[in-house]
Amino acid sequence: MADFHDLTAVPAAQREARLEELVAETHVDMAVRLGRPAESFRASIRRRRIDDVVLVDTACDPCSGRRGPRRAARTGRPYLGVMVVRRGRETVALGEATAELRPGDVVVWRSDRPARFEVHAPQRKQTLIVPVAALADVPGGHRLFRTVVLDGSAPAVRLFTGYLDILSRTLDRLGPAEVATARSAALDLFAAAARHDTAPAPLALMETWIERHLASGEVTPAAIAAAHGMSVRSVYRVFAGAGTTVAAFVRDRRLARARRDLATGDDPIADIALRWGFADASHFTRAFRARYGCTPRDHRAGAGTAGPVAGRQVQAVGAAPESG
Known part of the structure; x- marks a missing residue:
């Protein structure tokens, strides 16, 4: 079952606060600011479960966000966000590292770490929310709980991002057994994309x-x-x-x-x-x-x-x- 959210019907004076609430509900708790007048700002979020993993599709106009140490310290059960940029350009800061993301690039962030982002142009992206417990279901999964930017041109990364795109378009038509298989495939392909420089x-x-x-x-x-x-x-x-x-x-x-x-x-x-x-x-x-x-x-x-x-x-x- 999907949760759909659309800011179009939200009064302009409430859009920034509502976007911050939605980001906390679907991604991670952080302060959010709109990058253009609220009257013209548009955003939509669709959230769907894949067993204990969640797939979030987001489309939004320019905006920015900041998650400081205090917010990060309040994290409960930790999880990873694996974000794929589909359209637009975004700058992310994970700790001391800053990266410029283009379509096809992937950033992996931890829910218990400070972070900043800025969307520079109308953007579409997908984020796979993965609880730490689920990482044990792939070999060497415990080493994947880290922040990293993956090169979108790498073959294993392209395979993973292509699969997420197909999964997003077909997930609503899958039966329970197929959803379980889809969840395993998503974790396996993410591990293959992320582990090439992590495992001795x-x-x-x-x-x-x-x-x-x-x-x-x-x-x-x-x-x-x-x-x-x-x-x-x-x-x-x-x-x-x-x-x-x-x-x-x-x-x-x-x-x-x-x-x-x-x-x-x-x-x-x-x-x-x-x-x-x-x-x-x-x-x-x-x-x-x-x-x-x-x-x-x-x-x-x-x-x-x-x-x-x-x-x-x-x-x-x-x-x-x-x-x-």
Whole structure:
């Protein structure tokens, strides 16, 4: 279900305040200023869920915003915003770094960090809101929780931005199982676009090997060491350097695979648990609840997808205008 917002019907004197409210509800809490007289300012926002991830399509006239340290410190559950510029030009400041964004460029911002932006011309953009917990569903996802500007001309980035465009146009027609698959694809493609300069080579190679052997039952530190010509102690050291352990990484990857199977198929839960290396259904249920906050049965029924990801609860206020 989509939430549509259009400032056209909002009285001119209230448009700036209303835009600030909408940015807080759909993106992140920050002070917002209009870049042209309120009487002529236009903006529209469409917000849709992809399971626990959110896709936000925005069209707006020139404006600016600032999120200072105090606002950033009030962030609850942290999340990433992955913003793709489709039309127009925008300047963003993330910490000490400033970047000029053109159509096709991607900026990744953290909800718990100060930031500034300025839209210089009528703009259209898409933002994928990703809770930190969802990053564990892709190999090396914990390293993606950072601010960065991605080169829109890079092949992996173009693949990701092209997929988001297609997803935006087809999402409303997808069934529950297809939405779960779309969510996984969005995270996988984002990870591919963002990880090329984030993962140390040995760790990236081991993560890829683990991913390929998850279903075999042979994913042990000794097997990983043998496959990569290194000692078991070295394997432990590499994972420790990334802030995790072999066991935790393998468990998270198996839970992620099981979560996908629950959403996209109808195999018995006990069969899924066995397939991904859990001793029995009760062991699987305990691990799944600890990781995702709901039982496998509830997740399959859709109970695991409720609740806002970012900002205050959004209320629809009308239909969005054409965003170009």
